[in-house]
Amino acid sequence: MPELPEAEVAARQIRSRLLGAQVTDVWVGREDIVREGYSTVPWYRGAGLQSVERFGKSIVLGFTNDQVCRYVVAELGMTGLLLFQSVQTKSPQHIHVRLLFEGSSEPELCYWNPRRFGRLSLLDKTGLERYLARRFGVDPLLVSQPDFVRVLGERHGRLKSLLMHQQVIAGIGNIYANEILFRAGLHPNMQVGRLSVGKTERLHRIMRAVLEEAIACGGSSVRDFFAPDGTEGQYKRRHLVYGKGGQPCPNHCGGVIRRVQAERSAYFCPRCQSLRSTK
């Protein structure tokens, strides 16, 4: 948490409310939250917000000042949020960075993170290109069906681990990997090499449908996700298997959702997602 849908919801809100606004001040409470580029903090004062993009689970804010471009890359980690000032009421001690703006409806955007696994990087254009090339595989919402088939065909290992491998497919974490695989009827531990082209194409369709539906619902508020304006994501109500170990399978197959602790918990129906299934 947060995964692609939550990051996309945040990026869209920030884009709609802050694009074109000018930075009046930057406050950094903890220097170690800035992984790279701390010395460039003063540059951002006076810069204008020109772009807001999502890459995987990260949000990239693009600024210009005197025709120079620099970027703020926000990794949200397990618990990080980007919040507008209007919702900064809870635990302000976890706000590590504040960007103050003029010329927009929101006077502030802050980076809030109680567990501090996430980081911000302040990068120039070359630094951003290097950062993106190193960390991100294909985007699940943008990758074409043939490219998805090709990317999976080049890989070995277990299907769920691969879906969550950010350098292969960027943005899917544990919640959505479980939900996608259940809907696709595929076992989390299935070897990728056993997937037929037809099943891979179907997986591509389901992956995109799940993520787009989750974005439309504002993401999933599991633990503590809030959009920048403080709203909770409603997709949690549509989860079919995540967090539902021991409950009856929603397909009414008579099976019970199993929870298996691996690197992250896998939730699946052993009947609908059989390892031996050839359907």
Ligand SMILES: [Zn+2]
């Ligand atoms: Zn089932």
